[in-house]
Amino acid sequence: MNLLRGTGTQDLPGPVRSVMSVHMPALAVGLLLLVTVTASAILQPGFFSPYGLSASFATFLPLATIAAAQTIIVLGGGIDLSIGTIVTLSSAVSVVLMQGDDARLPLALAAGLATGAACGLFNGLVVAVLRLQPIVATFATSSVFGGLALLVLPSPGGQVSPILTGTYRMVLAMYVPIPAVLLVVLFLSWRMMRGTRYGQHLYAVGGNAEAAYTSAVPVSRVRVLSYTLGGMVASLAGVALLADAGAGDPTLGTELTLGSIAALVIGGTRLRGGSGGVGGALVGAVVLSLIQGLVFFAGVPTNAREFVYGCVIIAAIALAGLLTAREGSASGASGGRR
Amino acid sequence: MTTTLTARRLTRDPVVISGVVTLLLWVVASFYSPAFASWGHIVTTLTVASFLGVIAIGQTLVIIAGGEGIDLSVGSAATLSAIVASRFMDGSNDGFLFAVLVALGSACVIGVVNGIGVLLFRVPPLVMTLGMIAVVAGFIRLYTGGRPEGSAAPLLNQLVTGDTVFGIPGVLWLWLALSVVVIWLLRRTAFGWRLYAVGANRTTAHLSGVNPSAIRFSAYVLSSLFAGVGGLLLLGYSQNVYTNLGADYMLNSVAAVVIGGTALIGGVGGYLGTIVGAILLTVLSALLRTMQIGGGEWGDAPRQILFGLVLIVVLTAYGRQRHLRA
Numbered sequence: 001m002n003l004l005r006g007t008g009t010q011d012l013p014g015p016v017r018s019v020m021s022v023h024m025p026a027l028a029v030g031l032l033l034l035v036t037v038t039a040s041a042i043l044q045p046g047f048f049s050p051y052g053l054s055a056s057f058a059t060f061l062p063l064a065t066i067a068a069a070q071t072i073i074v075l076g077g078g079i080d081l082s083i084g085t086i087v088t089l090s091s092a093v094s095v096v097l098m099q100g101d102d103a104r105l106p107l108a109l110a111a112g113l114a115t116g117a118a119c120g121l122f123n124g125l126v127v128a129v130l131r132l133q134p135i136v137a138t139f140a141t142s143s144v145f146g147g148l149a150l151l152v153l154p155s156p157g158g159q160v161s162p163i164l165t166g167t168y169r170m171v172l173a174m175y176v177p178i179p180a181v182l183l184v185v186l187f188l189s190w191r192m193m194r195g196t197r198y199g200q201h202l203y204a205v206g207g208n209a210e211a212a213y214t215s216a217v218p219v220s221r222v223r224v225l226s227y228t229l230g231g232m233v234a235s236l237a238g239v240a241l242l243a244d245a246g247a248g249d250p251t252l253g254t255e256l257t258l259g260s261i262a263a264l265v266i267g268g269t270r271l272r273g274g275s276g277g278v279g280g281a282l283v284g285a286v287v288l289s290l291i292q293g294l295v296f297f298a299g300v301p302t303n304a305r306e307f308v309y310g311c312v313i314i315a316a317i318a319l320a321g322l323l324t325a326r327e328g329s330a331s332g333a334s335g336g337r338r
Numbered sequence: 339m340t341t342t343l344t345a346r347r348l349t350r351d352p353v354v355i356s357g358v359v360t361l362l363l364w365v366v367a368s369f370y371s372p373a374f375a376s377w378g379h380i381v382t383t384l385t386v387a388s389f390l391g392v393i394a395i396g397q398t399l400v401i402i403a404g405g406e407g408i409d410l411s412v413g414s415a416a417t418l419s420a421i422v423a424s425r426f427m428d429g430s431n432d433g434f435l436f437a438v439l440v441a442l443g444s445a446c447v448i449g450v451v452n453g454i455g456v457l458l459f460r461v462p463p464l465v466m467t468l469g470m471i472a473v474v475a476g477f478i479r480l481y482t483g484g485r486p487e488g489s490a491a492p493l494l495n496q497l498v499t500g501d502t503v504f505g506i507p508g509v510l511w512l513w514l515a516l517s518v519v520v521i522w523l524l525r526r527t528a529f530g531w532r533l534y535a536v537g538a539n540r541t542t543a544h545l546s547g548v549n550p551s552a553i554r555f556s557a558y559v560l561s562s563l564f565a566g567v568g569g570l571l572l573l574g575y576s577q578n579v580y581t582n583l584g585a586d587y588m589l590n591s592v593a594a595v596v597i598g599g600t601a602l603i604g605g606v607g608g609y610l611g612t613i614v615g616a617i618l619l620t621v622l623s624a625l626l627r628t629m630q631i632g633g634g635e636w637g638d639a640p641r642q643i644l645f646g647l648v649l650i651v652v653l654t655a656y657g658r659q660r661h662l663r664a
Contacts, residue, residue, distance in 0.1 A: 079464075081589070132653050135408065135464070136596045139589045140653070143646030150639035258468055271462040272406070303483050307476030314469045318459040 028320055029267055029283050036290040043297045054169060054177035056293070058244050061179040062087075064285035065237035066256055067263035068186055069230040071281040074264060076226035077206040077273035078127055078134045082119070082142030083234050084256030088249065089145045090116040091238030092153035095248035100159030108161070112235050119145055120231020124224035142253065149250040156249040160242045168243035179240070183282065190278040202226055207274025262313055263288050266320045287316065352599025353611045355655050360618040367625040374628065381505055387620035388513040389575070391613055393568035393584070394591040395520050396449075396561025398612045400463070401595050402524075403557040404537030404604020405456075405550075410467040411448055412591050414474035415562040416569030416584030419445040421478055423570055424488040424579045431493045438494075438570065445566025448474060449559035456558065457551050471588070478581055490577045498574030509571055516567075520609045533557065538605030594619055597652060622648055 046052040066087060073080045080086075094112035098104055119141070126137045170178045193199050201222045204212040213219045237256075242248060261271075267284030269276025295309045348354050368375040393412050400407045419441040426437035448470055455466040478486075498509045524530035535543040536550045544550050565584070572583055596602065597618055598611025626641045 126650060130650070130654050132650070133596065133602050135602060136593060136653060137650065139593060140646045140649040143649070144643050147639040147642030147646065150642070154639075258472065261465060261468060265462070265465045271464065304480050305476075307473065307480045310469065310473035310476040314455070314466075314473055317465055317469055318455055318461055322459050 026268060026280065029280055029287070032266065032287050032316060032319070033283050036287050036294065039294055040290050040297075043294060050171050050175055050177075053175065053180070054171050056289070057177045057179035057183065058168065059293075060286050060289050061183055062237050062240040062244060063256075063259050063263060063289055064183060064282045065186060065240055066234055066260040067267070067281040067285040068190065068278045069233035069237065070260035071264045071267070071269050071276065071278045072202070072233065073226050073230040074269055074271060075206045075273055075276060076202050076223055077209055078223060078227065079138065079261075079271070080120075080123060080227065080230055081135060081138040081257055082123060082145050083138075083230065083260055084253035084258075085142045085145035085149060086116055086119045086231050086234040087238045087241065087256050088251070088253050089119060089149040089152065089238075090235035091242050092149045092158075092248050092250050094239060095158035095160060095242055096152055098159065098161050098164075098242075100161055102161045102163045105161045105163060109239060112238055113232060116235025116238065117228055117232040120228040120234070121224065123231065124227030127227065128220040128223035142257075146250075146253050149253070153248050153250045156247060156251065158248040160246050160248075164239075164243045165246050168240070182240075187279060187282060194277070198222070198225070203274055205273075259285070259288060262317060266316050268320060284320075288313065291316070352597075353608075353614055356597050356599070356611065356614045356618050356652070359652055359655070360614060360621055363618065363621045363625055367621065367628055370625070371628045374624075378505060381507070381510070383620055383624055384510055384617065385507055385575075386624070387617045388509050389568055389572050390587060390590055390594055390620060391513055391616040392516060392571060393565050393587045394594045394612045394616055395516065395609065396557075396564035397591040397595050398520075398598075398600055398607065398609050399524075399533065399557045400561045401592075401600050401602060402537045402604055402607055403533050403554045405463070405540060405554060406602075407456075407463050407537075407554065407557065407604060408467065408592060408602065409452065409558065409561045409565075410464065410588050410592070411452060411470040411474065412561060412565035412568075413584035413586065413588035414471050415445040415448045415565035416572060416587060417579075417581065418448065418474055418478060419566035419569035420573040420579045420583055421482060421486045421581075423494075423573055424486065424490060425482075426488070427491040427494065428488040429491065431491050434491050434493050437491065441570060442563060442566045445562045445569065446559055447562075449562030452562070453555040453558040457555055475581070482581070484581070486579045486581060488579075490573045494570065494574040495577055498571055509575070512571070516564075517609060517613060524608055529553075529556075534605055536605075590619055593649060597649075618652070 041047050066083060070080060070083055090112040093115045094108045097108040097111050123138055123141050126132055126141060127134050168178055201217050204217050205219050205222045209219055263284035264281040265271065266287060267280030269280055291312050292309060295305050300308050373379055393416055397409055397412055400409045422444045423437050423441035426440055452467055452470055455461045456463050498507065500508045502508055502511060532548045532553050535548055536553045540550045569584060573579060594615035595612050597615035598607065600607025600611055623645060626644055
């Protein structure tokens with residue numbers, strides 16, 4: 001493990017580390033968050049009311065969770081274009097088992113989680129053991145998972161158990177909606193994982209797989225696990241979607257995948273792996289959701305909404321890209337993955 | 339000695355492998371349903387493959403140009419060009435050339451924006467072109483109000499589906515001509531050599547006097563241009579448009595390129611492989627349809643699942659990355 005120590009910034013003196021950690025992408029995404037929250041507060045009536053907060057966080061959570069899942073995979077040097085279909089497949093499995101019955105909830109959730117993990121494991125094996133290029137490989141598996149989702153739940157529907165939807169809409173202590181609590185829990189679990197040896201390995205493999213391999217990091221195992229974890233977290237997003245919508249929808253796949261990648265890029269994670277983090281992706285997802293709401297509340301005509309939303313997203317990505325690329329090329333000079 | 343060497347090289351050549359897989363799929367299909375072996379069926383399959391083939395031309399160029407190059411917006415460019423063309427043509431031959439030019443021009447705008455985003459703002463190509471899908475879909479919605487109007491000019495329809503000799507439709511000759519041009523462009527022109535040079539190593543290409551940004555920019559614009567051509571061909575074939583006309587071509591074009599042996603890292607491969615890849619994918623989905631897997635109460639789902647699994651198996655044959663231990 002001594003070999004790894006030199007490459008991480010973890011072991012630098014405290015003050016140096018804290019200055020280095022506030023790099024440009026974090027500033028940029030913080031600024032974006034500030035701008036979008038301010039604009040929402042002005043344009044969206046009752047944005048800060050308990051009801052408004054609860055409604056907002058209810059829409060943030062699914063996207064944020066998928067973005068977190070995608071980030072774990074991207075950090076390890078992969079990418080998962082099938083992540084949206086994992087979400088739809090696992091939520092389809094859950095909702096079909098649930099049948100609107102509270103007693104069946106634990107079983108349904110466990111089955112959904114297992115489905116997500118199994119899909120992720122399959123992806124991981126295809127990418128790490130068969131060594132297929134992640135983009136094409138996960139495109140192929142997205143066709144498989146999407147097909148399975150349609151088999152399990154041919155059309156939008158199903159009934160979510162009332163406890164799940166009820167809990168999801170609860171607001172604690174007047175101002176703290178349950179989804180917000182879950183968002184914080186998600187972030188804290190990430191911080192805990194980041195601190196483990198596996199967290200270190202993940203960054204090492206994504207940053208430079210060959211160097212990691214020569215430093216005795218089990219590269220294939222780390223990759224397979226990153227896809228599996230990603231799949232599992234993606235299935236949690238499926239649960240959040242079910243709780244939010246009250247029914248399952250097998251057709252959302254592609255849209256969710258696009259959203260997850262956009263959110264993590266805005267959040268400052270490098271698509272090549274090894275740099276960034278789930279925290280940024282969570283903020284990125286919140287910014288994306290807020291922009292979508294803003295386009296609605298700013299009175300843009302219905303037919304133009306999609307176009308304006310697309311343009312704003314591209315602008316946000318370009319801004320984040322400009323700052324992340326500078327950062328990326330600087331660290332790339334000292335040994336980026338080729 | 340030399341023959342065994344050539345034989346070994348041939349069995350490792352992705353183009354040969356996917357050619358053999360295509361033939362195998364086709365033979366299986368013919369055993370299953372003898373109609374598959376008929377001349378008419380072969381022509382139909384190739385016609386369907388031609389749209390994917392033309393759209394994948396640009397995808398091949400962008401991927402060869404490297405720098406994690408990929409163009410996921412080809413499907414959107416095809417849809418946009420078809421929608422613009424159908425509105426300008428509106429079922430008549432007047433101003434045919436003008437409509438074609440406007441359609442291809444609008445497709446090129448997508449490529450220009452992609453190029454600017456990737457080269458100037460350093461957005462990763464995957465993200466940039468993914469984002470453009472949303473922008474173009476939004477623009478189409480704004481432009482058409484959700485319901486595309488107009489239809490193909492009879493002349494376009496004639497060009498695409500019109501019978502020439504032996505029942506071969508015009509679109510196949512067009513695909514052949516484009517293929518010859520693209521393969522010539524890649525193998526025999528300065529642009530082609532520069533494209534490979536930039537894809538293999540941007541720094542050495544730059545030091546050898548090639549402008550990598552100009553080459554990559556033109557690759558993105560050409561990608562949207564050929565996608566636009568593909569959209570026009572689709573319009574001529576189906577005569578009417580809908581808003582997700584080209585959606586299926588987004589990742590299928592990438593799959594066709596990769597099956598053809600062009601690696602996503604850039605700098606290697608060629609269009610011949612993409613042609614075989616496009617035919618392979620089309621034969622595969624035609625086979626699954628003929629076997630009537632799916633349909634009825636199951637819908638498209640089983641076909642989709644098998645398609646993905648077969649794709650993984652085909653890719654495993656050679657589309658694998660280097661082992662770390664090597």
